[in-house]
Amino acid sequence: MKFSVEKDVLAEAVSWTARSLSQRPPSPVLSGILITATNGTVSLAGFDYEISAHLEIAADVATEGTILVSGKLLAEICRSLPNATATIETDGTKVTLTCGRSRFHLATMPVAEYPELPVLPEVTGVVDGEAFAHAINQVIVAASKDDTLPILTGVKMEIEDDLITFLATDRYRLAMREVHWKPSQSGISTSALVKAKTLNEVAKTLGSAGELKIALGEGNELIGFESGNRRTTSLLVDGDYPKIRSLFPENTPIHATVRTASLMEAVRRVAVVAERNTPVRLSFSGDQLSLDAGTGEDAQAEESIEAQIDGEEITVAFNPAYLSEGLNAFSSEYVRFSFTSAPKPAMMTAQSSLDGQDSDEYRYLVMPVRLPNLPN
Amino acid sequence: MTQGKVRAILHIDMDAYFVSVELLTRPELKGKQIIVGHPGERSVVLSASYECRALGVKSAMPMSIAMRMAPHAIVIEPSQGLYSMYSAKIMEIFREVTPLVEQLSVDEAFLDVTGSIRRLGPPEKIGQMIRARLRSELGLPASVGIAASKFVAKVASTGAKPDGMLVIRPEQTLAYLHTLPVGALWGVGAKTETVLREMGVTTVAQLAQTPQNTLSRRLGATGVHLHNLAWGLDDREVETEREEKSIGAEETFAIDLWDEDELRREILHLAHRVGARLRAAGKVAGVVALKLRYADFSTFSRSRTLPVPSNGATELVAAAEGLLEKLGPRPQAVRLVGIRAEKLGDAGGGMQLSIDPREEHWRQTEVTMDLIRSRFPAGALRPASLLDHGQKEKKPEQGS
Numbered sequence: 001m002k003f004s005v006e007k008d009v010l011a012e013a014v015s016w017t018a019r020s021l022s023q024r025p026p027s028p029v030l031s032g033i034l035i036t037a038t039n040g041t042v043s044l045a046g047f048d049y050e051i052s053a054h055l056e057i058a059a060d061v062a063t064e065g066t067i068l069v070s071g072k073l074l075a076e077i078c079r080s081l082p083n084a085t086a087t088i089e090t091d092g093t094k095v096t097l098t099c100g101r102s103r104f105h106l107a108t109m110p111v112a113e114y115p116e117l118p119v120l121p122e123v124t125g126v127v128d129g130e131a132f133a134h135a136i137n138q139v140i141v142a143a144s145k146d147d148t149l150p151i152l153t154g155v156k157m158e159i160e161d162d163l164i165t166f167l168a169t170d171r172y173r174l175a176m177r178e179v180h181w182k183p184s185q186s187g188i189s190t191s192a193l194v195k196a197k198t199l200n201e202v203a204k205t206l207g208s209a210g211e212l213k214i215a216l217g218e219g220n221e222l223i224g225f226e227s228g229n230r231r232t233t234s235l236l237v238d239g240d241y242p243k244i245r246s247l248f249p250e251n252t253p254i255h256a257t258v259r260t261a262s263l264m265e266a267v268r269r270v271a272v273v274a275e276r277n278t279p280v281r282l283s284f285s286g287d288q289l290s291l292d293a294g295t296g297e298d299a300q301a302e303e304s305i306e307a308q309i310d311g312e313e314i315t316v317a318f319n320p321a322y323l324s325e326g327l328n329a330f331s332s333e334y335v336r337f338s339f340t341s342a343p344k345p346a347m348m349t350a351q352s353s354l355d356g357q358d359s360d361e362y363r364y365l366v367m368p369v370r371l372p373n374l375p376n
Numbered sequence: 377m378t379q380g381k382v383r384a385i386l387h388i389d390m391d392a393y394f395v396s397v398e399l400l401t402r403p404e405l406k407g408k409q410i411i412v413g414h415p416g417e418r419s420v421v422l423s424a425s426y427e428c429r430a431l432g433v434k435s436a437m438p439m440s441i442a443m444r445m446a447p448h449a450i451v452i453e454p455s456q457g458l459y460s461m462y463s464a465k466i467m468e469i470f471r472e473v474t475p476l477v478e479q480l481s482v483d484e485a486f487l488d489v490t491g492s493i494r495r496l497g498p499p500e501k502i503g504q505m506i507r508a509r510l511r512s513e514l515g516l517p518a519s520v521g522i523a524a525s526k527f528v529a530k531v532a533s534t535g536a537k538p539d540g541m542l543v544i545r546p547e548q549t550l551a552y553l554h555t556l557p558v559g560a561l562w563g564v565g566a567k568t569e570t571v572l573r574e575m576g577v578t579t580v581a582q583l584a585q586t587p588q589n590t591l592s593r594r595l596g597a598t599g600v601h602l603h604n605l606a607w608g609l610d611d612r613e614v615e616t617e618r619e620e621k622s623i624g625a626e627e628t629f630a631i632d633l634w635d636e637d638e639l640r641r642e643i644l645h646l647a648h649r650v651g652a653r654l655r656a657a658g659k660v661a662g663v664v665a666l667k668l669r670y671a672d673f674s675t676f677s678r679s680r681t682l683p684v685p686s687n688g689a690t691e692l693v694a695a696a697e698g699l700l701e702k703l704g705p706r707p708q709a710v711r712l713v714g715i716r717a718e719k720l721g722d723a724g725g726g727m728q729l730s731i732d733p734r735e736e737h738w739r740q741t742e743v744t745m746d747l748i749r750s751r752f753p754a755g756a757l758r759p760a761s762l763l764d765h766g767q768k769e770k771k772p773e774q775g776s
Contacts, residue, residue, distance in 0.1 A: 370729055
């Protein structure tokens with residue numbers, strides 16, 4: 001095998017493929033990147049039984065062939081190469097990588113032992129990459145990072161015709177985001193539970209440019225994503241996801257709208273005196289939102305910001321981290337809080353102007369902290 | 377420590393405390409061989425009278441061995457409530473002497489009486505006065521050690537036992553310390569003693585003459601600390617408030633355990649105990665640790681941070697079971713299991729509500745259980761899956 005390609009192209013391809021490799025590969029060959037050179041194209045592949053990654057780059061192929069080399073080492077070498085054309089050439093069981101005046105020799109692993117990569121299921125539809133990435137960033141905020149409940153480390157994707165709904169929760173907050181897409185056939189109705197980590201990776205590396213193809217396998221064991229010359233597959237998370245859609249309230253008699261940036265700043269400041277996991281209290285009253293944190297014996301902080309309130313006065317306490325992380329997911333000028341009553345959860349939605357309507361494309365719901373001195 | 381001022385520290389240790397308390401209600405047993413402890417196979421001696429100690433019986437010794445040494449000893453089952461009741465009275469007497477009381481256990485404390493000397497007289501007079509009050513007001517004997525540091529005072533009270541007092545003046549400290557074996561030093565347990573013995577060090581005098589570097593190579597920071605102690609150097613203050621850093625409970629099984637269900641039941645049981653203690657202390661746990669000891673005494677401890685600090689047994693159990701899972705299949709029978717709540721925080725900050733209303737229900741159920749248990753004897757109320765477990769303790773042959 002022998003091919004040449006610009007160093008930048010090679011480095012980018014290798015680093016993307018290497019990202020999908022496991023830190024602790026289930027078998028030694030899976031620490032490798034499989035490189036296949038055929039007529040004018042070189043493909044790179046990585047696999048850890050759960051996630052697979054595959055990409056193709058155009059290259060000047062002199063001799064066709066397939067090799068398997070350590071992904072970690074190859075990625076490190078590629079990062080350090082000088083700016084020049086890189087040539088990869090096999091010589092018996094050794095591989096030589098030449099770039100400018102540097103030359104590296106690497107050992108290869110037996111290609112025959114490398115498992116077959118899962119086939120990308122048939123494409124189910126297409127979504128705008130950027131819209132997908134934005135949606136994922138907003139929804140994974142609420143996904144659990146605690147693996148005691150593996151199901152909650154996943155994001156639920158519910159597909160109904162031309163609408164995908166993403167749902168995530170760690171039991172203390174929920175996020176729901178809707179995205180329109182173009183299904184390849186109408187009337188589709190299915191769902192999948194995908195690890196938040198995987199979706200985040202897809203959003204980062206495949207969501208930046210153009211269309212993103214989504215492929216859901218038969219029996220929903222596997223999900224695939226494809227963008228340009230890159231594709232990745234991931235096993236779905238097993239288990240029954242809690243029915244959280246109904247937890248977003250339909251009728252909310254109390255609304256309050258505040259400037260997103262002002263509230264974010266205020267929460268950040270007030271939370272300085274809130275010790276680990278003690279709450280920040282929000283009182284909506286008149287045309288003000290007052291925040292306070294801390295207890296009488298220790299440090300205290302207060303701040304007020306302007307708010308447009310519709311409905312009766314309400315005071316609720318929240319974990320400041322849940323509040324900031326939620327606010328952070330909004331890019332809108334204003335954010336609307338909707339309550340049924342205290343101490344019920346607060347639902348946050350985006351709003352572009354103070355008097356405008358809110359958009360329920362993205363909904364973030366935070367469960368409150370029950371304060372000892374507040375009535376139930 | 378205040379520079380230049382010689383401190384007067386008392387270490388007061390009750391003599392055979394549990395036995396002495398039991399004798400208050402059964403004076404007819406005075407002078408007899410008595411052991412306080414559960415008569416069970418795996419339990420240990422909680423306290424032994426001096427008549428038993430003469431035969432070699434020590435506290436924390438397995439009951440079976442103790443019974444071999446003192447076959448005629450009378451075994452008394454411990455009555456917990458009584459010990460803490462008298463303990464409170466003992467500490468009250470101490471606090472009338474000085475507010476600087478550091479309680480080490482139910483029957484042991486350090487007192488810094490430096491500031492009480494002008495009011496009450498020299499330390500030895502204070503020591504005698506306390507001993508006299510303990511004797512006349514409570515009928516309990518105690519030994520007192522007096523020195524310029526906590527550690528020497530502790531050594532002195534050991535030397536004073538039983539029912540005595542030993543004063544070690546600063547100028548006598550080294551001469552006295554250097555007559556002792558290393559085991560007499562506070563903090564030298566069986567392991568450290570073995571390491572020291574391998575180095576040829578068996579007495580405090582030898583320890584003092586061993587270069588500090590040599591000690592720290594073998595024992596790390598402990599080595600340096602012990603070397604300081606061997607020279608009578610200890611400037612630790614009497615700490616009046618000992619903030620609880622963790623709350624835990626553990627259980628040694630009567631018979632090493634293979635049964636996974638039984639193990640999980642014990643974890644549930646321990647989690648309820650730890651949860652109740654956390655709630656009683658007004659604390660929440662940030663971290664939960666699980667300890668597992670196998671039949672060969674190999675011990676594994678694993679911990680994890682809770683998503684939200686909690687004092688609910690349900691959350692403690694979930695974390696502990698997750699840790700158990702991570703340890704993989706049991707390679708041996710389990711001898712001991714323990715749960716510890718760490719990174720404790722104040723529970724007063726409010727409770728993070730969950731989308732799952734069952735969590736809140738559980739929390740309220742547990743608070744109700746605390747209330748009921750506070751009015752009725754322990755064991756009256758427990759999770760259904762533990763009912764069987766409770767009966768098992770009395771009827772070990774009972775299945776399912």
